Amino acid sequence: MKLALASSPASVESAPKQPAIQVSNLSIVFDSNRGQTIAVDRVSFDVAPGEFVCIAGPSGCGKSTLLNTIAGLEVPFEGDILVEGSRVYSPRPDVGMVFQQPHLFPWKSVRRNIAHGPRMLGKSRTEANAIADDLIAMVGLKRFADAYPNTLSGGMQQRVAIARALANQPRVLLMDEPFGALDAQTRAVMQDNLLELRDRIKATIVFVTHDIDEAIVLADRVLIMSAGPGRILREVAVKLPRPRSSYVMVEPTYLSLKKDCLDVIRAEGLRAFNQSDAS
Amino acid sequence: MQDGTSARQEIALRTGGRGRRPDSARLRRLNILVGALSLPLFVGLWELVSRSGAVNMVLFPPPTVVAAAVLEWIRSGQFLGDLLASLFRVTTGFIVGGVLGILLGILTGQFPVMSSLLSPLFHILRPIPPIAFVPIVILWFGLSEAGKLFLVVWGVFFTVWLSTHIGVQKVDRGLIRAALMLGTPRRQMLQEIVLLGALPYIVVGLRTAVSISFYTLVAAELAGTFAGIVYRIEIAQQNLQTGQVMGGLAALGLVSFIADRLFSALAERTVWWR
Structure with missing residues (x-):
């Protein structure tokens, strides 16, 4: 313990400003039947440790592809991705992911779904279950610890998926429109839950959404993407106070931020529309 | 329900006094009865046809045989x-x-x-x-x-x-x-x-x-x-x-x-x- 305490400030000093995620000049190309499609075109951005970044953009703008590539599930065409300073080749346990669909293992109870990650990393069943039980309490599903996923509502399933992604204590948590399939009420509750959860875990979060409100409510910084090919149009810093809840939506600062974002999206939408009209 | 009727009464009123449940229960009972009769009816008919002389009993023996x-x-x-x-x-x-x-x-x-x-x-x-x-x-x-x-x-x-x-x-x-x-x-x-x-x-x-x-x-x-x-x-x-x-x-x-x-x-x- 002492050793760890003595060494940790030193390591912080040696790399005082190393970003948690560095994406540089990243392009992702897909082979399709009409030849090659550029999904993401020379995108660069950094995410600071502990920062909450939202990537917002229309569907088909490559934001999910971008996230999958950071996760190591897809291979970049060119460019680099560094997470915690090392290059991403394949999925790694210090990067957690929550998908749009919960993708829970249907044959495992809530507890065993969450314990799966720690088990795979070599923890004993007792240890893994203890981790799972802590997380179950954190996402408020104590009564459902032994339930199977098909008996849970969509929102509850997604809470399990979040708990499961956190069980390996990832340094980076990637979230791909996790609330996109939920109804508006559940979605607002889930956003507040996530904001609360975020204050307790220390992970860096990259959250993809097509909902500009969701992006502003959650993020420290919003990256607005354009479609076809995916590029980052604008970065908007969200300087709203924390702890935060979805109630920030009624504040004047929020509205002016939203106006900034909408202006960018609108201009881009018009440009894309005129382009398609001309061609 | 300001007039104090219970939910059941209300449903009875709206359906003109005939709730739908008794009907469907009667139908279900009828179905069970018919289902129970299916095999005996079939076997009985078979026995009758076989013994009626209309068919060759050696080739088409009755259930008892x-x-x-x-x-x-x-x-x-x-x-x-x-x-x-x-x-x-x-x-x-x-x-x-x-x-x-x-x-x-x-x-x-x-x-x-x-x-x-x-x-x-x-x-x-x-x-x-x-x-x-x-x-x-x-x-x-x-x-x-x-x-x-x-x-x-x-x-x-x-x-x-x-x-x-x-x-x-x-x-x-x-x-x-x-x-x-x-x-x-x-x-x-x-x-x-x-x-x-x-x-x-x-x-x-x-x-x-x-x-x-x-x-x-x-x-x-x-x-x-x-x-x-x-x-x-x-x-x-x-x-x-x-x-x-x-x-x-x-x-x-x-x-x-x-x-x-x-x-x-x-x-x-x-x-x-x-």
């Missing part, structure tokens, strides 16, 4: 021997064919190279009805048990192979991605995700194979043997013991029905998360 033949079959001790011989063929054939089908289904479902190698062959062999193999099976195996086993295994294998293959291929890619993100090593993916993901398909394939194993049993026992339910049916036919023939058919149907029910009860437990 069939029952007497079955009782005689059981009393002589032949029934037990026939039943055990048939069950042994079906069970061993089902197990061998099922295990082979599952193993090769996993292989071709999981590894594209194996699929390229084996699937074309299997798809050509699969549609050939197992009964068509009887002549060549007699040439190859004579009248031995190995030939009977071969036929049942053949019938079971392709069904189980195909459903396992499809099941493995249809495993939700999202589950595999989620498992990868949680640090599941690729070499453990088969046991952790793929097998369980394919299990519902495998179970359906196995259940279909239960009936198929009985179909192929018929072919196997017609190919020449010395005991078995179908063998008994054939012998009885040659002796014009039509009652015994029909009794044999009923026994085969009953055994097959029980096997299917037992398997479906087992299957429900196998896919425990449903």
